[in-house]
Amino acid sequence: MDATAQAADPATSPPGSGTAEEIVLEGVSKVYPDGTVGVAELDLTFAAGELSVLVGPSGCGKTTTMKMINRIIEPTTGRILLGGEDVTRVDPDRLRRRIGYVIQSIGLFPHQSVRTNVGTVPRLLGWDRHRVRARVDELLETVGLDPKIFGDRYPAQLSGGQRQRAGVARALAADPPVLLMDEPFSAVDPVVRERLQSEFLRLQESVRKTIVFVTHDIEEAVRIGDRIAVMSAGGHVEQYATPAELLGRPANEFVADFVGADRGLKRLAVTDVDTADLEHPPVVHVADGLADARAALQRHGARWAVVLDDDENLHGWLSAERAAGAGTVGSAARRMEAWVPVHSSLKTAFATMLQLEAGWVAVLDGDRFLGVLTPESLHAALRRSVEGVAPEVAGAAQA
Numbered sequence: 001m002d003a004t005a006q007a008a009d010p011a012t013s014p015p016g017s018g019t020a021e022e023i024v025l026e027g028v029s030k031v032y033p034d035g036t037v038g039v040a041e042l043d044l045t046f047a048a049g050e051l052s053v054l055v056g057p058s059g060c061g062k063t064t065t066m067k068m069i070n071r072i073i074e075p076t077t078g079r080i081l082l083g084g085e086d087v088t089r090v091d092p093d094r095l096r097r098r099i100g101y102v103i104q105s106i107g108l109f110p111h112q113s114v115r116t117n118v119g120t121v122p123r124l125l126g127w128d129r130h131r132v133r134a135r136v137d138e139l140l141e142t143v144g145l146d147p148k149i150f151g152d153r154y155p156a157q158l159s160g161g162q163r164q165r166a167g168v169a170r171a172l173a174a175d176p177p178v179l180l181m182d183e184p185f186s187a188v189d190p191v192v193r194e195r196l197q198s199e200f201l202r203l204q205e206s207v208r209k210t211i212v213f214v215t216h217d218i219e220e221a222v223r224i225g226d227r228i229a230v231m232s233a234g235g236h237v238e239q240y241a242t243p244a245e246l247l248g249r250p251a252n253e254f255v256a257d258f259v260g261a262d263r264g265l266k267r268l269a270v271t272d273v274d275t276a277d278l279e280h281p282p283v284v285h286v287a288d289g290l291a292d293a294r295a296a297l298q299r300h301g302a303r304w305a306v307v308l309d310d311d312e313n314l315h316g317w318l319s320a321e322r323a324a325g326a327g328t329v330g331s332a333a334r335r336m337e338a339w340v341p342v343h344s345s346l347k348t349a350f351a352t353m354l355q356l357e358a359g360w361v362a363v364l365d366g367d368r369f370l371g372v373l374t375p376e377s378l379h380a381a382l383r384r385s386v387e388g389v390a391p392e393v394a395g396a397a398q399a
């Protein structure tokens, strides 16, 4: 056994040690016995520790691609390398221990408890009972299922979202370096789905697996993907890029159509607030006198100021009109609590503004006030994010 295989072998490594592995597809094709070309000459690299998404219309070869990676389907031509090793030369059982697989129908065994289901692979690997139990409970906690409540339940006694989480826990149980996920969240309603996506992203932050994720939903793809491959019939990759590139610079009409006419809006979700986007109104404190606040407004030539409390937390704002007269800033300020942490998406900033009916949102780094976003600066930020990108937009602008 070489060193790489040993490091990746969950039977010999402690939980949490399954380092991510790169997956490389080289000239991979699948022609089914009836002559259908599922995938033709596919070249793709899924970077170690990244979440790559395959997205495309029904029948374009997404599932075929996934199943070739864990050899449920054998490629007709080409090579697939997992951590540099040709998967066709690895014993399929050994291979599948390195690959967690989550599918839409989840595939939990109906007559086994959640705990037994999640412990399936570690038990097959011969872990002792205590180690399996500890690992299963740890994983159930990780995916947000209290083992004391859910461990002894059967799959039928869980909601759709809980079953999905149990499925993810089971796929992670032996700490595989690679996870394949085929439309794992498509069977649940949109609200649960969004929650599962967020939880899953948080989980990925900590486990950093190489994940290949199939969906036909572009919203889901841009939300969760580090990189997205947009595929068309025959497993042809039309574009393989980050969500921001894909939305900002679709490579061709197929991709532009697929990502949708509202891709500018979708981009809001994948573009972070940048400190360069912020405006810097004067800052005053609740305990300051109004005369000082007026002086600050005058110095900045500003119509309003941000008001912070004694602990430097956001209190609200003070308009020039209300700054007239005597007294403290605190007595004249209006409360306003619209704020977002720095590195939020522009979408979050925009949604916060709308939800709180605020004319601006403060941007904070921890407790530190960095500046504000107004509708104008948000608009400028969005323009920055799409600047000179979409060909037809650029063309229209020149015309």
Ligand SMILES: Nc1ncnc2c1ncn2[C@@H]1O[C@H](COP(=O)(O)OP(=O)(O)OP(=O)(O)O)[C@@H](O)[C@H]1O
Binding pocket: 032, 033, 034, 036, 037, 038, 039, 056, 057, 058, 059, 060, 061, 062, 063, 064, 065, 216
């Ligand atoms: N066993 C099979 N025999 C013949 N053709 C097949 C077989 N399995 C899949 N195909 C065909 O291969 C092509 C790719 O199928 P695949 O399931 O990979 O698509 P997909 O992109 O995952 O689709 P969907 O989004 O609908 O799940 C389709 O045209 C499909 O009909």
